[in-house]
Amino acid sequence: MTAPLDTAPTGIGAAVRRREDLRFLTGRGTYTDDINRPGQLHAYILRSPHAHARIRSIDTDDAMQAPGVVAIFTGAEMAADKVGSLPCGWLIHNKDGTPMAEPPHPPLVPDVARHVGDQVAVVIAQTRNQAKDAAELILVDYEPLPSIVVTADAGAPDAPQVHPQAPGNLCYDWHIGDRDATEAAFAKAAHVTTLDLVNNRLVPNAMEPRAYIGEYDRATDETTLWTTSQNPHVIRLLMGAFVLGIPEHKLRVVAPDVGGGFGSKIYHYAEEAIVTWAARRLGRPVKWVAERGEAFMSDAHGRDHVTRAQLALDADGHFLGLRVRTTANMGAYLSTFSTSIPTYLYATLLAGQYRTPAIYAEVTAVFTHTVPVDAYRGAGRPEACYLLERLVDMAARETGIDRVELRRRNLIPKEAMPYATPVALTYDSGDFVKNLEDALALADHAGFAARKAESARQGKLRGLGICAYIEACGIAPSNVAGALGARAGLYESAEVRFHPTGSVTVFTGSHSHGQSHETTFAQIVADRLGVPIENVEIVHGDTSKVPMGMGTYGSRSLAVGGSAIAKAMDKVVAKARRIAAHMMEAAEGDIEFKDGRFTVAGTDRSIGIADVALSAYVPHRFPLDELEPGLDEQAFYDPKNFTFPNGTQICEVEIDADTGVTRVVSFIAVDDFGRIINPMVVEGQVHGGVVQGIGQALYENCVYDPESGQLLTGSFMDYCMPRADDVPCMTVKTNEHAPCTHNPLGVKGCGEAGTIGGAACVMNAVVDALSDLGIRHLDMPATPERVWRAIQSARHVPAAAE
Numbered sequence: 001m002t003a004p005l006d007t008a009p010t011g012i013g014a015a016v017r018r019r020e021d022l023r024f025l026t027g028r029g030t031y032t033d034d035i036n037r038p039g040q041l042h043a044y045i046l047r048s049p050h051a052h053a054r055i056r057s058i059d060t061d062d063a064m065q066a067p068g069v070v071a072i073f074t075g076a077e078m079a080a081d082k083v084g085s086l087p088c089g090w091l092i093h094n095k096d097g098t099p100m101a102e103p104p105h106p107p108l109v110p111d112v113a114r115h116v117g118d119q120v121a122v123v124i125a126q127t128r129n130q131a132k133d134a135a136e137l138i139l140v141d142y143e144p145l146p147s148i149v150v151t152a153d154a155g156a157p158d159a160p161q162v163h164p165q166a167p168g169n170l171c172y173d174w175h176i177g178d179r180d181a182t183e184a185a186f187a188k189a190a191h192v193t194t195l196d197l198v199n200n201r202l203v204p205n206a207m208e209p210r211a212y213i214g215e216y217d218r219a220t221d222e223t224t225l226w227t228t229s230q231n232p233h234v235i236r237l238l239m240g241a242f243v244l245g246i247p248e249h250k251l252r253v254v255a256p257d258v259g260g261g262f263g264s265k266i267y268h269y270a271e272e273a274i275v276t277w278a279a280r281r282l283g284r285p286v287k288w289v290a291e292r293g294e295a296f297m298s299d300a301h302g303r304d305h306v307t308r309a310q311l312a313l314d315a316d317g318h319f320l321g322l323r324v325r326t327t328a329n330m331g332a333y334l335s336t337f338s339t340s341i342p343t344y345l346y347a348t349l350l351a352g353q354y355r356t357p358a359i360y361a362e363v364t365a366v367f368t369h370t371v372p373v374d375a376y377r378g379a380g381r382p383e384a385c386y387l388l389e390r391l392v393d394m395a396a397r398e399t400g401i402d403r404v405e406l407r408r409r410n411l412i413p414k415e416a417m418p419y420a421t422p423v424a425l426t427y428d429s430g431d432f433v434k435n436l437e438d439a440l441a442l443a444d445h446a447g448f449a450a451r452k453a454e455s456a457r458q459g460k461l462r463g464l465g466i467c468a469y470i471e472a473c474g475i476a477p478s479n480v481a482g483a484l485g486a487r488a489g490l491y492e493s494a495e496v497r498f499h500p501t502g503s504v505t506v507f508t509g510s511h512s513h514g515q516s517h518e519t520t521f522a523q524i525v526a527d528r529l530g531v532p533i534e535n536v537e538i539v540h541g542d543t544s545k546v547p548m549g550m551g552t553y554g555s556r557s558l559a560v561g562g563s564a565i566a567k568a569m570d571k572v573v574a575k576a577r578r579i580a581a582h583m584m585e586a587a588e589g590d591i592e593f594k595d596g597r598f599t600v601a602g603t604d605r606s607i608g609i610a611d612v613a614l615s616a617y618v619p620h621r622f623p624l625d626e627l628e629p630g631l632d633e634q635a636f637y638d639p640k641n642f643t644f645p646n647g648t649q650i651c652e653v654e655i656d657a658d659t660g661v662t663r664v665v666s667f668i669a670v671d672d673f674g675r676i677i678n679p680m681v682v683e684g685q686v687h688g689g690v691v692q693g694i695g696q697a698l699y700e701n702c703v704y705d706p707e708s709g710q711l712l713t714g715s716f717m718d719y720c721m722p723r724a725d726d727v728p729c730m731t732v733k734t735n736e737h738a739p740c741t742h743n744p745l746g747v748k749g750c751g752e753a754g755t756i757g758g759a760a761c762v763m764n765a766v767v768d769a770l771s772d773l774g775i776r777h778l779d780m781p782a783t784p785e786r787v788w789r790a791i792q793s794a795r796h797v798p799a800a801a802e
Contacts, residue, residue: 505537773790
C-alpha cells in the first residue's frame with residue numbers, strides 16, 4: 001500500500017518523485033533561449049561549406065548594408081584582438097615521452113577551414129533572421145583543398161594533411177600495459193581470437209540545442225555568459241584565462257536549466273567565446289542559438305574508433321592475454337577533453353570484469369577534416385566494453401565453450417577485491433558472478449531455446465545477447481590525473497547553509513542537466529540532517545553563487561558532488577553539536593545527533609537542529625569567543641579512486657529475415673551502483689542509457705562522403721534516432737551488496753551504465769540471431785539494409801566455400 005504523499009519516505013533509498021518535473025512538464029523551466037537581455041543583439045555564424053579550404057578573402061561590404069546589421073567579425077578581427085586558441089584540457093604523451101601535437105583552434109578561422117561547419121565569420125544584427133539573411137551576402141573566396149575524413153586512412157602516407165603542426169595527421173601514439181608479458185601470453189596460447197571492428201561515429205542530439213548569451217557591463221567591467229553547459233566553472237576558467245583574457249572575478253558564467261547534455265555540453269565551444277567577445281566589443285548583449293542543422297556540424301561528435309583486438313586463451317578457455325590496436329579520430333581540432341577519451345577512459349577499461357593477466361593496448365589518435373570528437377555518454381567505456389564483449393562472444397563460438405560458461409570461468413570473484421588490473425585500475429568492490437546469475441534468471445535464459453524455436457516457426461531469427469560491463473566513474477584522484485596529463489582538478493565543492501528558520505540551502509559545483517540533483521541531493525540532506533525535504537533548496541549552475549566546482553560528466557555527480565555535500569554536512573553537524581552542548585549545558589562529548597535532534601547521552605534532554613540553527617544566528621546562549629555565529633560550512637571532496645559501477649545486461653532480438661528489420665523484444669539490466677539514493681531515478685537513468693546504446697547498435701551512424709568531405713547525415717532526415725516504439729519494456733534490478741568502499745555515501749554512479757553495455761549487448765544478440773547462417777560479426781549500426789545484405793550474402797555462399 002502506497003503511503004500518502006505527505007508521509008511518504010523522503011530520505012536515502014526512497015523513490016521520491018522528481019521535484020524538477022513540475023516546472024519542466026508545465027513549461028516553466030528556464031533555458032538559455034528563454035533568457036533575453038535588454039538591448040540584446042543576435043548572432044549568426046557563417047560556416048565553411050568545404051571540408052578543407054584556404055580562405056583567400058572575405059568581402060562583407062554588401063552584408064554590412066543589409067537591414068538590421070550592427071557588425072560583422074572574422075578571424076582577422078579576433079586575431080588582432082589577441083583572442084586565444086580554444087584549449088585542450090588533457091595532455092597525452094607519445095610512447096617515447098614526447099607531448100602530443102596540439103594545433104591551434106581559433107574561434108573564427110582566419111585562414112584555413114578544416115571541416116564542414118568550421119566558423120568563418122559572425123554576423124550580428126537586431127534579429128536572428130536579419131543576421132542570417134545578411135550572412136548570405138558575405139562573399140568568401142575559398143580555395144578548396146583535398147580532405148581526409150576516413151579514420152582508417154588518416155595516417156596513410158598520401159593522406160591530405162589537416163595541420164602542419166601534426167605531420168602524418170598524428171596527434172599522439174600512446175600505449176598502456178605490458179607488451180612483453182602480453183606477447184609471452186600469446187606465445188603459449190591454445191587459441192587466439194581476432195576481431196576487426198568499427199565503433200561508429202555518433203552525433204549527440206540533446207533535446208535543447210546549444211545556446212549562448214554574452215553580456216558586458218561597462219560600469220563594472222563585468223562580463224556574463226549564459227550558456228547551455230554542464231560545467232560553468234570550467235568554462236569560466238578556460239574562456240577567461242586562455243581565450244579572452246578576462247579575470248575570473250570579472251567573468252560570471254550561468255548555466256540555467258539544460259535540456260540534456262550527454263557529454264556534448266561539457267566543452268568550451270567557439271560560439272561561447274565569439275558571443276562573449278562580441279558583447280564586450282559592442283557593449284550590448286549578443287545571443288546565439290543553434291539550429292539543429294548547425295548542431296550536426298558543430299557539436300562535438302562521439303566514438304569513431306577502428307580497432308583490431310586479439311584474445312589469447314588456454315586449452316580450458318581461461319583468458320591469458322589481450323592485445324588491442326585502436327585508431328581514434330580526433331576530428332579537425334582537439335576538443336576540451338577529447339584526448340583523454342580513447343586513452344585513460346578507454347584502454348584502462350579493457351580488463352572488463354575478467355581476470356586477464358596480461359593486456360597491451362596501443363592507441364593512435366589522428367586528425368581528420370571532420371567535426372571534433374569528444375566525450376559522449378560513457379566516453380571511452382562503451383567503446384572498451386563493445387570491443388571486449390564482442391571478442392568474448394566470438395571466442396566462445398570459436399572454442400565451442402558456452403558463452404555463459406566462458407564468462408563464468410574468467411570473471412573476477414568477489415573474494416579477489418580489491419583487484420588490480422593490468423591496465424592501471426584497482427576495482428574496490430563488486431560481485432560480478434551474482435550479477436550474471438541474477439540476470440540469467442530474470443531473462444529466463446533456460447527458456448530461450450523454446451522462444452527461439454517459436455520465432456523460427458514464425459519465420460523470424462531470434463538471438464540472445466549477454467554483456468558483462470564495468471565502468472570507471474568520477475575521474476580521480478586529482479594528483480594522479482594531473483600526473484597523467486589532466487589540466488584541471490577533479491574534485492567537487494559544496495556549501496551547506498542553514499538559515500535561521502531551519503531551512504537549508506545547498507550550493508553544489510555539480511551541474512544538473514537531467515540527473516535529478518534537486519531531488520537526490522535534497523534526499524541526502526534530509527536524511528543526514530533530519531529536516532523536511534521541502535525545506536532543502538539545491539543551487540547550482542552560477543559561478544557567482546557556487547564555490548569553484550568541476551561540473552557534471554562521467555557519472556561523477558553523486559559520488560564526487562554528493563560526497564562533498566556529505567563532508568560539508570559533517571562540518572555543519574560538528575559545529576551544531578558544540579552549539580547544542582552550550583544550549584543544554586552539557587559536555588560536547590555527551591551530545592549525540594540522530595534524526596534531526598541533539599540529545600544529551602543517557603538523558604531525555606534534547607533539542608532540534610532547527611532550534612540550534614536559530615541560536616547560531618541569534619547567539620545569546622553560547623560564548624562568542626569560542627564559537628562564531630552562523631551555521632554555514634563549505635567542503636571540497638577529491639576522490640581517492642574511481643568508482644566502478646558494473647553489471648550484466650541481457651537482451652533478446654527478433655529479426656525479420658526478409659526485410660532485415662531487427663526488433664529488441666526484451667532487455668534485462670542487473671546493476672551494482674553501490675548504495676541507491678533514489679531507485680526511481682536510477683531506473684530512469686538506466687532506461688535512458690540503454691536507449692542510447694540501442695540507438696548506436698541499430699540506428700545511428702554519422703557518415704561523411706570520403707571524396708568531398710561533406711557531412712551526409714546532417715539532419716534527422718538522414719541520421720536515424722530510436723523512437724518510442726523501438727524501445728522494449730525493460731527490467732532493471734539493482735544489487736546493493738557491494739557498496740563503494742572509499743566515499744562517504746558508498747555510491748558508484750549510474751548515469752552512463754545503460755550505455756556502457758547497451759550497444760554490445762544488442763549487437764551480441766543480433767550476431768547470435770544470425771549465427772546459424774554462419775555470420776560471425778556485423779559492424780554497428782545493424783540497420784535493416786546491413787542485416788538484409790548480410791543474410792543474402794550468407795544464403796548465397798557457393799557450396800564449395802561453405
